[in-house]
Amino acid sequence: MATDTPPRWDRRMQQRLARGEAAALGELYDRYASLVHSLAHRVLDDDQAADQVTREVFGYIWENPEAYDPRQGNLRSWVAGVTQRTAVHRLRQAEATAYAETGIGSAEELEAKVHRASVAARADYIVTSMPAPLRKALELAYFQRRDYRQTAADLSISH
Amino acid sequence: MTAANGEGDDLARAPWIPAPRESADDHAELAEPPVLSHTVLKSLLGAWALSACSAAETRAVEDHLTACAPCADEALRLRDAVTLLHEDRDLDLDPLLRSRVLENCLGRRPARIPVPAWATPYDAETARLDALLRDIGESEWHAPVRLKWYEDDRQVRRKATVAGVIGHLLAVDGLVSGALGLTDPLGADVSPELTPTERTEAFWESLDRPPNRSLRGPWRDQSHTLIRTVSFAGREVADLTVTYGDFALPLKDALLERAFECWLHADDIANAVAYPYEPPSGPHLHGMIDLAARLLPAAVAHRRRTGRAAAPRHLVTAGAPGRSLHLEVEGAGGGHWYIALDSPAALGSPDHTVAQVALDGVEFCQLVAGHITPEEAAAGQTGDRQAIQEVLAAAASLSHL
Numbered sequence: 103m104a105t106d107t108p109p110r111w112d113r114r115m116q117q118r119l120a121r122g123e124a125a126a127l128g129e130l131y132d133r134y135a136s137l138v139h140s141l142a143h144r145v146l147d148d149d150q151a152a153d154q155v156t157r158e159v160f161g162y163i164w165e166n167p168e169a170y171d172p173r174q175g176n177l178r179s180w181v182a183g184v185t186q187r188t189a190v191h192r193l194r195q196a197e198a199t200a201y202a203e204t205g206i207g208s209a210e211e212l213e214a215k216v217h218r219a220s221v222a223a224r225a226d227y228i229v230t231s232m233p234a235p236l237r238k239a240l241e242l243a244y245f246q247r248r249d250y251r252q253t254a255a256d257l258s259i260s261h
Numbered sequence: 262m263t264a265a266n267g268e269g270d271d272l273a274r275a276p277w278i279p280a281p282r283e284s285a286d287d288h289a290e291l292a293e294p295p296v297l298s299h300t301v302l303k304s305l306l307g308a309w310a311l312s313a314c315s316a317a318e319t320r321a322v323e324d325h326l327t328a329c330a331p332c333a334d335e336a337l338r339l340r341d342a343v344t345l346l347h348e349d350r351d352l353d354l355d356p357l358l359r360s361r362v363l364e365n366c367l368g369r370r371p372a373r374i375p376v377p378a379w380a381t382p383y384d385a386e387t388a389r390l391d392a393l394l395r396d397i398g399e400s401e402w403h404a405p406v407r408l409k410w411y412e413d414d415r416q417v418r419r420k421a422t423v424a425g426v427i428g429h430l431l432a433v434d435g436l437v438s439g440a441l442g443l444t445d446p447l448g449a450d451v452s453p454e455l456t457p458t459e460r461t462e463a464f465w466e467s468l469d470r471p472p473n474r475s476l477r478g479p480w481r482d483q484s485h486t487l488i489r490t491v492s493f494a495g496r497e498v499a500d501l502t503v504t505y506g507d508f509a510l511p512l513k514d515a516l517l518e519r520a521f522e523c524w525l526h527a528d529d530i531a532n533a534v535a536y537p538y539e540p541p542s543g544p545h546l547h548g549m550i551d552l553a554a555r556l557l558p559a560a561v562a563h564r565r566r567t568g569r570a571a572a573p574r575h576l577v578t579a580g581a582p583g584r585s586l587h588l589e590v591e592g593a594g595g596g597h598w599y600i601a602l603d604s605p606a607a608l609g610s611p612d613h614t615v616a617q618v619a620l621d622g623v624e625f626c627q628l629v630a631g632h633i634t635p636e637e638a639a640a641g642q643t644g645d646r647q648a649i650q651e652v653l654a655a656a657a658s659l660s661h662l
Contacts, residue, residue, distance in 0.1 A: 121373060121374065122370070122371075122372050122373030122374055123372065123373070123374040123489070123492065124363075124367065124372035124374060124375045124376045124492065125374070125376050125384075125485070125488045125489040125492045126489075127363060127366055127367075127372070128359075128363060128376065128384055128388065128485075128488065129485050129489075131359055131362060131363060131388075132359075132388055132391060132481075132485075135354060135358070135359065135362070136354055136392075136395065139354050139358075153355065153358055153361075156358060156362055157358075157361065157362050157365050160362050160363075160365075160366055161362075161365055161366050161369050164366040164367075164369065164370055165366075165369055165370050221345065222345050225342070225345035225346065226345075229346065240311070240346070243308070243311045243312075243313035248313065249308075249313050249314060249315050250308045250311075250313040250314065251315070253313065
């Protein structure tokens with residue numbers, strides 16, 4: 103589900119998590135696991151590492167639901183932010199360990215890699231956050247290689 | 262995934278910009294580029310970066326880029342942005358990850374309002390089906406699904422679609438909603454006497470249009486609401502009676518039965534759209550097999566009353582051990598069950614075993630769902646033939662739409 107939830111849903115979810123309702127945790131997972139996992143995968147490019155980040159992100163949210171401030175934005179973008187930080191932290195650790203063991207690489211290369219991964223994950227987030235019609239147009243145009251007139255016709259829109 | 266094919270010609274023409282992929286109908290190489298204003302060309306840059314321009318427009322844009330520095334800069338930026346797009350949808354989010362993640366969370370901070378253990382198979386199976394539904398395309402919701410079950414000792418088939426099956430699950434889960442005093446998807450004035458089949462037919466008939474993907478939301482909302490409601494209800498809710506028209510189950514078994522149905526119909530759907538789908542986890546499968554095993558003595562007795570099985574050989578005092586069939590289920594979720602043959606009130610007992618049947622857990626479930634026949638349940642069988650035949654037929658008779 104790519105769409106944002108209404109602010110009321112976000113606040114309600116936060117309250118339910120805060121009072122320790124396991125059913126709310128399940129619903130949170132059902133809504134955001136795919137987002138969390140795909141962003142983590144984009145940064146780390148590894149299934150197991152993405153699984154691990156997914157576990158950490160939901161663990162963090164479940165333990166710290168009050169860390170979300172509804173005035174700062176919707177729950178979805180907050181979850182994406184937590185994921186991004188967790189995944190990048192893990193990438194840094196993994197690269198630092200690899201550097202310590204092999205001596206291959208440099209601090210600049212690490213920073214460049216972290217930056218690339220962050221930008222890529224950010225782009226994914228933006229695409230998944232697009233309103234459904236815009237996203238559909240992008241998919242038709244880019245992935246199915248339709249030209250923009252065909253795309254417009256497919257979507258019954260005109261300009 | 263980034264663009265990486267058919268770039269030779271374009272590179273020669275515009276060596277300083279990563280070239281776009283060819284667009285779908287790019288055969289009009291000879292056409293003169295149309296004369297377009299700077300403003301129009303600038304507005305085409307986005308489409309150009311996505312390779313979504315026609316061939317003539319592509320040439321017009323690229324000619325313009327050699328002459329207009331601001332547009333060339335913008336084109337470079339857009340082309341960089343496009344390389345970030347990729348099609349990697351998250352198809353393979355491991356379905357078992359959910360339980361691992363939730364377990365980890367609850368280990369770090371125990372729930373103050375937990376989901377009752379007897380509701381977790383329903384929670385897990387509805388989540389797995391929902392993940393499958395998220396991944397299927399619009400048209401696949403109309404893929405044909407052939408539903409099979411047993412009625413009067415013969416297999417019944419009915420054609421449906423993926424969306425129709427979700428409507429069926431929504432309608433029958435509604436029995437549980439009704440029992441809990443929640444909104445019934447069939448409306449407030451629906452008769453509480455309807456069987457699952459009748460509820461399903463009534464729901465399908467109430468739709469204005471053939472069922473489609475819009476049923477996913479109501480189905481999922483209802484399952485979430487059920488899980489939440491039983492979490493908040495007191496312990497005694499587990500024994501609340503849920504009436505299925507011609508039979509009834511306590512709520513804790515009704516949700517297990519709904520989990521079982523959810524899995525088998527998810528499997529029907531997965532087959533219809535050619536997706537892989539695994540059986541439930543071992544402990545959940547065990548609970549489903551155990552429920553069927555507990556229902557078997559009454560199903561055998563029911564077949565006797567309706568003349569489909571021979572009269573009991575022995576009269577057994579209620580609560581005393583009686584002739585039993587040893588059901589040995591192999592694989593994940595398996596175990597040993599002793600099915601009382603002569604009366605539902607008798608106790609199954611290893612000491613009174615007259616026959617033994619061994620089969621795989623998933624196969625046993627397929628039999629209980631009416632997906633395979635008692636004859637097809639290729640079981641290892643020893644002992645009293647008639648007892649075996651009666652129990653396998655009774656297992657198939659547990660199935661319904």
